[in-house]
Structures are given as structure tokens and as C-alpha cells.
Amino acid sequence: MAQIGSIVISPPLINTACAWASDLDQLQALYESPFTGAVTTRTSTLTGYNETAVCGVVFTNSTTSSLNSYGFSPLPLSSYLGWVKDILSAAVQSSSVVKPFIISITASTADELRPMIALIQAAAFNALLNTSCPNISSASPSGYIPSSIHPLLTALAEAHTQDKTLTIGLKLPPYTFRGQFDAMVNVLKECRVCRPDCSWRTCRRCFSTALSLGNVHTFHKLLHGDSQTDAGLRGICIIGVGGVTTPAALAHMRRAGASVVGAATLLGETRCWSF
């Protein structure tokens, strides 16, 4: 079990945003699976992404790995909010255990992001800002560009100040050298996405989804190590993603510092749909 803000994730295993969390049937199946402690929607934009024939995914023959060229969902955020609302309403009506949803969104500017966050807040759901998609030819992942991510995080921090119940997350791209990690931690600190007066033990309303084992380990050290004195940063939970296809890989992520572990490619394996 893991707790991030108001979200309880039990078991601490989720699907990450992907093409297998695209429509109502897939989201329903993920919701009903006993192996997911929360469900993440495919990343959507306010009006839908222009998906072309070059978007797709391939798998390796002998290992569980994939290569994908998808951008974001062709469906707008409103579709996901409607489906999630329907799934949760049905769960409440049938007195089933209610599982949290994480609404994955993306935007390249703060002006684009604000109305999306407002819609998510109005529905009382949780938001994950995807800053990591490498497949958009017209835009580099904002997670690599501090000057791009700064205004986005400031917009999230403002939304958070207005509504303390909003749990927000960031999906970060994989970083390769120390300066990139430090720059990201500085942006998180400057933007105060997690308030400085948060108490480490009681407030964990923010999370970041870090891609790959090494990244999880480094962020864990930087955010939660003894030298980190900023309570806001210490309160950020890490969701570890990338290559989790076995119980051993899951255990490695947890040992590296992930509170919650996510998987995408595993879901694309047909056999996994029999959960």
C-alpha cells in the first residue's frame, strides 16, 4: 500500500499511460484488475492529438520490450473525464472498492494547461503532467528544458494552492547526467509544487513518475537523502517505470526508492489481458 496525498494505491502497482489505457473498455479492465492499485489514463490533450498512420508499436520476439511511435491520444481530455466518471459512479453504486484514477495530460504552455487542470479539479480527479513524450516532431519533451517546464509547474502550483485536495504528478523523461537531475530538482523547488511547509510524514500530495531504475535511484537520493532538508521536496513520492515485466524488476524499483511501480509494455502482451 502507498499513500500519495489523498490517493491510496493498494497494491502499489499501476499501469502507466499508454495505448492500452485508451478507451472505456481498456480502462474498465484495468480498473477491475486485482493487480492495479490505481489506473492511469492514456495522455490526452484538451482537444485531441492528430494521430497519423506513422503512430504504432512493435514488440521484440524474445523479451518483453517495445518500441513505440505514438504521440498522445486522439481523444480529448473530456472523453477520459467522462469515462472515469462513469466507471467510478458504477463502482460506487455497486458498493465496490473505489480505486483512484490518475488522469494523464500534456500541454506545451501554461495557458493550455490551466483549463485542463480546471476540468480535472472540477471532477475531483488526480492529474499527471506528461513532460516526457519523445515522439512529437514539433516539440522536444518539456522535461528536458527547464525554461519550458518552469511555467507549467508554476501553473500546477497555482492550481494546488487554490485547491489543496488536488494531487498532482509529473512524468519525467529519462535523464543521463547529474546536471539534468539537479536542474529538475531546482525547478521543483523554485515552483513550489509541493509547499515548503509540508511535513514529510503527513503530506505526500505530489508525485513524480521517473523513467528507468537508475533515474528512480538518483531522484530518491536527491529528494529523500539525508542532505535534503526541504520538506516539500522530501514529500514527493516516486513512481518507478521502465522495464518492469517481472516480480524481480518490480522489487528492484521498490529498492531503488519507488513508492509505487508502473508498467506499460507488459499490458501490450496479449496474455496479460487475462489478469
Ligand SMILES: Cc1cc2nc3c(=O)[nH]c(=O)nc-3n(C[C@H](O)[C@H](O)[C@H](O)COP(=O)(O)O)c2cc1C
Ligand atoms: C504503445 C505505448 C504508448 C504509450 N503512450 C504513452 C502516453 O500516452 N503517455 C505517457 O506518459 N507514456 C506513454 N508511454 C510510455 C509508458 O508509459 C512507459 O513510460 C514506457 O513504455 C516504459 O515503461 P514499460 O517498460 O513498462 O513499457 C507509452 C508506451 C507505449 C509502449
